[in-house]
Amino acid sequence: MLRWGESRPLELGARMAIKKRVDAELRAETPEKLFPLLRRTGNNSDTLWPQQVDLLREYAAKRVSAKDLAIELPTGTGKTLTGLLIADWRRREGKGRSVFVCPTVQLVRQVVAAADKEGIAVVDLSGPHTMWDPAAKAEYERGRATAVVPYSSIFNVSPKLIDADVLVFDDAHAGEQYVSKAYTVSVSRHSHPAIYSGALEAIAPKLSKERYHQLIQNNPGAGSRELVDSLALAQVDDLLPGLTRALGLFAAEPQSDKVARSAKFAHVAIGGHLGACTLYVSWSKIEVRPVTPPSFENPLFASANQRIYLSATLGTSGELERAFGRPAIRRLHRPANAPSPTSGRRFLVFPHLIPDVDPTQFTRELIATVGKSIIIVPSDREADVAGDTIVPETWTVFRKNDVEDSLDDFAQSTKSVALLANRYDGIDLPGEACRSVTIAGYPGVTNLQERFYASRARSAVVSAERVRSRVVQGIGRCTRGPRDWSVVIVADRETTTYLSRDEVRKTLSADLQSEIEFGLDQSEQSADDVRENIAMFLEQGEDWRDNAETELTKIRASAQQVEPAAAPGLAAAARHEVESLEAMWNGDWRAASEKLHLAATELNSHPIARGYQAVLLFRAAVAMDKSAREAVDAEQGAAADALAAQAVEAAKPATWMTAFLPFAGREIPEPSSMLRSAAQRLSIVVDTVGSAAKLKLSFATMFEGLSQIDHKAYEPALTQLGKFLGADAFKPSGDARTDSAWCWDNEQWITLEAKSEHKTDGVIGVHDTQQVNGHLELVAEDRGVPIPSASAAVMVSPRTVVKREAIVVAGDNSWRLTPADILALATDTERLWEGLQLLRNIKAPEERVGGIADLLRQHLLRPEDIIDRVTTTRIGEV
CATH class of the missing domain: 1.20.58 (Methane Monooxygenase Hydroxylase; Chain G, domain 1)
Structure with a gap:
């Protein structure tokens, strides 16, 4: 045995401990030609699919040098192997290191397994960099293998991977939430109340007194909870030091607090550039972020010679560019005459459209009938609700942490559900692994910026691509290949209405259009008919092929996909x-x-x-x-x-x-004529309401009416609310008239059709919609003047599911509210009157007008604000 420092005698003929160089890897002219040269594993794919060949040839011919390149392949048609081949080919060609990027750690494991199966050299570098296998890290750094990592390994304050030639981003359509997270300081009122309070106090001078009051309440109304304000921080240089101090408090939180650590690093990422960010504030959360990510500052991302974005749904509205902060991303298209690949058969069921059933109970019954389901919801809160309402009793529930590394346990289980929040992508459950997907909650917004766009700013069009992608991806979780099939249960009202809209369906593939329309048709039958159809689908026998498939083929033949508006x-x-x-x-x-x-x-x-x-x-x-x-x-x-x-x-x-507005240093503009008119009318009303006790009684009576189902109580309360808002409010006489009209002279009208007797679990039908359509015209006829441009016909109904035919006949100026929306408006109006009551001390009504106008402005209850509040959701929109 040799001791340290001793030498071994040289023996002639002995085997030398010389490390030999690894033989050079085989190289190929193109990624396509590399495929047959891959190491045989016994599990390799037999051949590339036609769509993969088309895109790889297009890449080799035209796009090898493109800086930013997007490749679209539908779910289950081979986009991961396509990306791995390009990364491996570039690595072998000596262009530099290659990285394959996945949304989650579970997907990293999945991609590594897929690459191993195909004989492609990869290493798993997920998790904290301190835990990486040194040998695996060296394989990447020496260009001997492609690193497979989560998005968080790229988008963080200090990426630990050394520079790469190519970055391949899988599921790029979902990339925004992972990229923006690195630059978003999120402050939860619940988990970090002191920091939330500090940030709110820092921006308080820029908020109206009433809005500040709403935000500091412990239990505000539903309307105040959901409201999101957007503050461009470039407007408030003087407030930035206080905001910086408040956000800096995350650094003092314990290391074990993962949320605080994420916020701390995001604060570092945008530190020194707060003025270029936007602050979004709601009652439950504050988010500070740049509108698009400053990815140009990320050395690993920006220095790559090529960035490739793989997606099942790329879209055409520039959302990929916004998500990754790139000015221009080239698209790689399959040949125009190439057949579209298919990805299995889905039978969609819409419980909220089935007559005379409890949609929640029927959803639970369907899940039990299939025997297993993945349930996808937008948030953890909605996951808790779904777990309590639609999961069959005694079933096993897999949550996020249970499937973080692998879906194998769920795939092998029975009588179980995987209940996952905001996981519309990156879940592969083909074949017998799972035959059912349940969509339980509309995936319209995942952060405050999206919520602001969708509500206050009426800019949902810019997020429509993301919403469409989430729905499409969610529907396809169990149909990964052309022979897969699954039941898809659309278990919430909003997604049901969303997919009922013709303009939404037309933007989808012809296959999915036909499946949705077929599902909508079948879901309007009796519950027994739906049960029979489900049984027929699960058998996958001649009855389904001879009847349903024939009908689906007919629907598909007439389906044409169109580009989304704008x-x-x-x-x-x-x-x-x-x-x-x-x-x-x-x-x-x-x-x-x-x-x-x-x-x-x-x-x-x-x-x-x-x-x-x-x-x-x-x-x-x-x-x-x-x-x-x-x-x-x-x-x-x-x-x-x-x-x-x-x-x-x-x-x-x-x-x-x-x-x-106006900007600092400018004069506040004079009130509009409509605002002055409302203020003048309210100045007179102030004299008629009587004492504070009498006013309180008037509001109590109004609230009592607005809480009733009976239209005889509800309609007068609506009219009283209009009067309290400074409108000339009345119920017109005659047939087919509106239940309450609110008129601010002839400058703005609102008609309200009260469907207070509607039950929540029903649908808004054609007759309901047609009633609303004509109300403004009848008011115009009664008043003998044209309809003002600033007007709206509104339905008040607890229902949010709208029949397809009702969507078609709805007028362009027909809107819907819920009774809860009206109650929220009434609550804000009561707050307004606490201030108006004090103006009774000014005896001359004309002298109160200026003060009343100021109060209406502070409480966001000007006539202009009222029309804004009642026209956020068209009939037929979500």
């Missing part, structure tokens, strides 16, 4: 939006404003995107005002005011930005 304009605007963020990051505010104005201009011919155009114009105005203040330039200040005026006009009827 997609060309949104795609063109995306480049300017991304470039504007980089200009802000570098302190060039005038250039940022000009870029944002260019983005807004791209939407001129797309009226459906008018709300988002207003957002862009307002941001352009804020950036120009910031530039004007820094340069002390009156001309730029005037330009900022002009942009703000354009934004206000484009936003109508939305009024969200008026709380942040």
Whole structure:
């Protein structure tokens, strides 16, 4: 035995301990030609699919040098192998290191297993960098294997991977939530109340007194809870130090607090650039983030020679560019005449459309009939609700942590559900692993920016691509290959209405269009008929093939996929939006404003995107005002005011930005004629309401009426609410008239059709919608004047499911509210009157008008604000 420092005698003929070089790997002219050269494992795919061959040939011919490249392949048609082949080919060609990026650790494991099966050299570098296998890390760094990592390994304050030639992002359509997380400081009122309070106090000077009051309440109304304000931090230089101090408190939280650690690192990532960020504030959460990610600052991401984005649903509205912060991403298309690959058969069932059943109980029954289901919900809170309501009793429930590394345990189980929040992507359960997907909750918003766009800013069009992708991906979790089949249960009202909309279905593939329309048709039958159809589908026998498949083929033959509305304009605007963020990051505010104005201009011919155009114009105005203040330039200040005026006009009827206008140093504009009229009317009402006790009784009577189902009590209460808001409110006489009309002279009218007797578990039908359509015309006939442009016909109903036919006949100016929305408006009105009552001390009514107008403005209850509140959801929209 040799001791340290001793030498071994040289023996002639002995085997030498020489490390020999590994033989050079085989190389190929193209990624396609590399496939047959891969190491044989006994589990390799026999051949590439036609769609894979088409895209690999297109890549080799035209896109090897593209900096940013997107590749689209439908779910289950081989996009992962396509991306792995490109990464491995570039690595073997000596172009540099290659990285394959997945949304989750579970997907990292899945991709590593798939690569091993195909004989592609990969290493798993997921988890904390301190836990990486040194040998695996060395294999990546020496260019001998592709590293497979989660998104968080790329998008963080200090990526630990050394630079790469190519980054391949799998499931790029879901990338926004993973990329933006690295730059979003999220402050939860529940988990970090002191930090939430500190951040709120820092921005309080920019909030109205009433809005601040709502945000500090321990138990506000539902309307106040859901409301989101957007504050461009470039407007509030003087408030940034206080906000920075508040967000800095995350650094003092325990290391074990994962949420705080994530927020701390995000704060570091945007530190020094808060002015280029936007703050979104709601009662439950505050988020501070740049509108698009500053990925140009990420050394690993920015230095790659090529970034490839793999997606099942790329979209055409520029959402991929916004999600990754890239000005332009080239698309790799299959040949125009290539057949579309298929990915299995789905039978969609809509319990909320089935007559005379409890949708919740029927959903639970369907899950039990199939024997297993994956249940996808938008949030943890909704996961808890689903677990209590639609999971069969005694069944095993797998939650997020149970499937974080692998789905194998769930796949092998019986009488079980996988109950997962916001996991519309990256779950593969083919064949017998699972035959049922349940969509329980509309995946419309996943963060405050999306919620602001969808509600206050009327800009849902810019997020429509993401929503569509989540729904499509969720539906396809159990149909990964052409021979797979599964039941899809659409278990919530909002997604049912969403998929009932013709303009939504037309943007989907012909296969999915036919499956949804077939499902909608079948779900309008009796419960027994639906049960019989489910049994027939599960048998997959001749009855299904001879009857259902024949019908599906007929529907598919007439289906044509169309580009979403405004997609060309949104795609063109995306480049300017991304470039504007980089200009802000570098302190060039005038250039940022000009870029944002260019983005807004791209939407001129797309009226459906008018709300988002207003957002862009307002941001352009804020950036120009910031530039004007820094340069002390009156001309730029005037330009900022002009942009703000354009934004206000484009936003109508939305009024969200008026709380942040005019800019500092400008005079507050005179009240509009409509606001003065409302104030004058209320000035008279103030004299008639009597004492505080009498006013309290009047409101109690109104609230009592608004809580009733009986229309005889509900309708007078609606009219009283209109009067308390300064409208000329009345119930017109005659047939087919509205239940309550609110008129602010002849400048703005609102008609309200009270469907208070509707039961929640029902559908809004054609007759309901037609009633609403004609109400404004009848008011115009009674008053002998045209309908004012600022008017709305509104249905008040607890129902949120709308029949397809009702969506078709709904007028362009027909909207819907729930009774809860009306109660929230009434609650805010009562708060307004606490202030109005004090003005009784001013004896002359005309002298109260200015004060009343100010109170209406502070409480966001001007006539302009009322029309904004009642027109957020069209009949037939979610």
